[in-house]
Amino acid sequence: MAASISGLLKPWTPRVFLVRWSRYNPYYLEPEVSKEAYSRPETELSAEEKEQRELKALRPIKAATSGVSSSVFDDPVISKFINMMMEHGNKVLAREIMTQTLENIKKKQVEKYHKASEGEREAIECNPYTIFHQALENCKPVVGLASIQKGGKYYQVPIPLTDNRRRFLAMKWMITECRDNKHRRTHMYEKLSQELLAAFGKEGNVMKKKYELHKMAEANRAYAHYRWW
Amino acid sequence: MLQVTHVRSLHSGGRRQQQEAVAVDSEPEPFSVFRTQESDPACHSETHIGQYYTLPSAHIRTLFPSGLPWRYQQQVKTFNEACIMVRQPSLEVISYLKKTDYSKPALRYLFYGQKGTGKTISLCHAVHFCYTQGWLVLHIPDAHQWVKNCKELLPSSYNASRFDQPLQATTWLRNFRLTNERFLSKIKTKHRYMWTKREFTEEGSLLGELVDQGISRVKSSSDVVGAVMKELRLQSGQPGSDFHLAVAVDGVNGLWGRSTIKKEDRSAVDPEELTLIYNLRKLMRNDWTGGAIIATLSQTGSLYTPKSAYLPQELLGERGFDSMDPFIPVSVPNYSEKEFESCYLYYMDRHWLQHPQSER
Numbered sequence: 001m002a003a004s005i006s007g008l009l010k011p012w013t014p015r016v017f018l019v020r021w022s023r024y025n026p027y028y029l030e031p032e033v034s035k036e037a038y039s040r041p042e043t044e045l046s047a048e049e050k051e052q053r054e055l056k057a058l059r060p061i062k063a064a065t066s067g068v069s070s071s072v073f074d075d076p077v078i079s080k081f082i083n084m085m086m087e088h089g090n091k092v093l094a095r096e097i098m099t100q101t102l103e104n105i106k107k108k109q110v111e112k113y114h115k116a117s118e119g120e121r122e123a124i125e126c127n128p129y130t131i132f133h134q135a136l137e138n139c140k141p142v143v144g145l146a147s148i149q150k151g152g153k154y155y156q157v158p159i160p161l162t163d164n165r166r167r168f169l170a171m172k173w174m175i176t177e178c179r180d181n182k183h184r185r186t187h188m189y190e191k192l193s194q195e196l197l198a199a200f201g202k203e204g205n206v207m208k209k210k211y212e213l214h215k216m217a218e219a220n221r222a223y224a225h226y227r228w229w
Numbered sequence: 230m231l232q233v234t235h236v237r238s239l240h241s242g243g244r245r246q247q248q249e250a251v252a253v254d255s256e257p258e259p260f261s262v263f264r265t266q267e268s269d270p271a272c273h274s275e276t277h278i279g280q281y282y283t284l285p286s287a288h289i290r291t292l293f294p295s296g297l298p299w300r301y302q303q304q305v306k307t308f309n310e311a312c313i314m315v316r317q318p319s320l321e322v323i324s325y326l327k328k329t330d331y332s333k334p335a336l337r338y339l340f341y342g343q344k345g346t347g348k349t350i351s352l353c354h355a356v357h358f359c360y361t362q363g364w365l366v367l368h369i370p371d372a373h374q375w376v377k378n379c380k381e382l383l384p385s386s387y388n389a390s391r392f393d394q395p396l397q398a399t400t401w402l403r404n405f406r407l408t409n410e411r412f413l414s415k416i417k418t419k420h421r422y423m424w425t426k427r428e429f430t431e432e433g434s435l436l437g438e439l440v441d442q443g444i445s446r447v448k449s450s451s452d453v454v455g456a457v458m459k460e461l462r463l464q465s466g467q468p469g470s471d472f473h474l475a476v477a478v479d480g481v482n483g484l485w486g487r488s489t490i491k492k493e494d495r496s497a498v499d500p501e502e503l504t505l506i507y508n509l510r511k512l513m514r515n516d517w518t519g520g521a522i523i524a525t526l527s528q529t530g531s532l533y534t535p536k537s538a539y540l541p542q543e544l545l546g547e548r549g550f551d552s553m554d555p556f557i558p559v560s561v562p563n564y565s566e567k568e569f570e571s572c573y574l575y576y577m578d579r580h581w582l583q584h585p586q587s588e589r
Contacts (some may be wrong), residue, residue: 073584107307110580114309127583 029055030066033074067091077133077167086173089207100189102128105196125200135199138168139206143217148226157226164179171207181205195226230502263571263578265315270323270358273315279571281312284357292360295371295402296479299351308579310512314568316347319354325557326358326521331466331473334515337553339481340525342561343539347480348525351561355523359475364520365412367461367512368477369401375505375528382498387430387452388426391504392490398450398505401444405457412472417459424449436460455508455525461509466518474520476512480527484510485549513552524553 032038042050067079078098086094105128113124125131144165145156161169178191198204267273273282289297289311297305305311322338331338338355340348359366369375375397383389406413416436424428424446430439436457438561443453465474478484484506490498500506513522526544528534538544541558564572576582 106581106583107303111307111309113580114307126580129584 008196022062027059028062029059031061031068032056033064033068033070045153057103059098075129077136080167081171084168085175097188097192099194102132102197104189106195108193108197131200132196135186135196136167136170136174138199138202138219139210141169141210141213143214144169145213145217145220146227148223150226155223155226156216157223158220159227160184170206170210173209177205177209188209232446256414258347262582263574264312269361270354271327271361273320273323275320277315278317279314279565279567281314281571281575284311284313286311288357288360288477291408291410292357292366292368293353293370294407295352295400296356296368296404300349308581311356312575313350313352313357314347314571314575316351316561316568318559319351320558322351322355322523323358326355329521331519334518335474335476335520335522337513337515337522337524337556339541339553339556339558340523340561341541341544341558343541343563344528346561346563346581348527348561351522351559352477352479352525356475356477359477359521360408362473364460364463364473364475366475366477367405367458368408369509370404370479371527371530372478372480372483372506372509373527373532375503376483376486376490376500377530377532379490382383382490382492383448385451385504386449387455387504391502391507392492392498393448393451393504395447395450397445398454399444401454401505402440402450402457406437406440406444415438416460416464416470416472418456419463421462423454430456451504455504458508458512462517465520470519475515476520476522478509478513478522478524481513481524481553482526482531482534482544482546482549484513485546485552486531489532510552524556 003123067083068074068076082091082094082098085097087109106126109124109128109131113121113126116124143158143159144161146159147154148157149155174192174195178188178195181190195204195206199206232394239436263279263281265273265277265282267277268282268285270282289305298523318340325336328373340351342348356366356368375394375471379394381394381396383393385393413436417433418430418436418439419431419432421432422439424442428442428446430442439453439457439460443450443457446453453543461474464470484500486500488498488500488503493499501510513524515522526539526541528536528538528544531544534544541553541556542550545553573582
């Protein structure tokens, strides 16, 4: 299927019908949404990037999803978080919760800023995007555990994780923590902002979960050679 | 308060250098282009349009225990100060208030405009002016709160066909007492009021006692509200009284609309059958002297009105328009270019705009 020639571009029906993933012919390229990528002059690009640009002029490009935009406020990490929070396809509600969370974080930090004395002001971070990214970074585990069968028994083996998997785990923990372990009557944006601010300061339940995972991995160090990849 | 001024002077040091590098107009004030030193609304003039002035926190606690919009209250909490922009509509109303002849019947001013243009804040600006001039302020934060979501509805003790709302009446009386402390011991009632067979308020007793009576005896609080309004209306224009009365109503179109309160047999209550609304409508008639009535229309809290309606004719309806006629309509437009820039600079100064792109 990957070896289709450009003559057979459209229409293309694969042998096995894919229901969930992208139905595009693999010949299509991904769209580049940010304006900065196109505003760089020819001189700044390396040879590979020049080749990429020429390729883009020749090959067909996939349509961009409605979740991305070329605005300055578009952030792929935030979009991914919104998608993970979304239930039953209600993207409007998920986005609303996200904007309220960011606004809430900014409110709390700006209030703290204005009440603090001069010396403490520089230490207070007010930008909710940096807080969000830093909190997520703090929550990402370094090693994960995999269940590997050896000699009839299953062992929890520490394995390295890819970047995507780490980001996914951090976001998943954050969302499940806020959904399950908080008081029933608080709003989701309130719970999320509290948890994100705690993670930014390296405390809170999500950090505890990450440290527990690290401890388990450290305890099972002896089985590390069961991994074959 | 001390901390706020300390903070501001240190901020303006850095800000002033930036402003001098960028802005053309050089003002001798030590603060930026978007702020003004004048915290007294009486001294605001055309030159201050587009600039923010700070409301003293003591005034906010007394004047607006619940008069400000919710989002604005949160903003005050976040920024640790309350700043209002001086704009053309409120300046117009304040200038009219300064020049009124108080021996003529009260004039009615009505703020109208699209959603979110600043009608409530203009009303608060005018009310702050009245307060600083020493007037008695009768501020109803939202008339729509009285016609919807009523938890307790009692049949009125005074008139069998009307209904009382004790909860809303007591909250309003408490706020009224907080706002007008100094008048409570000065004004005396002119009539005798019987609350029950044994409780009555004598002629010539203080207004403070009347208000306390209403707060302690919850059942008769709506009637107390009516009595307070009647007393103030009668006494305000008289040569003996030394106070001016300012009636400020937000969401005045709720008085003449429909209500969502239901009687026990599931039929809707007409606003006229509510004691509070009935007495308020009597206040809104301009048969009294010595003060002014300032009101705002509001579509957001109103019931059974379309979202696109903002003109007085549409929101007040026929009955409302006929009762309010004649009035002085004041349109509140969206921010102009200068006001928008001033708002932008204010948010930048308060560190509210955090995105690196907003530094342009």
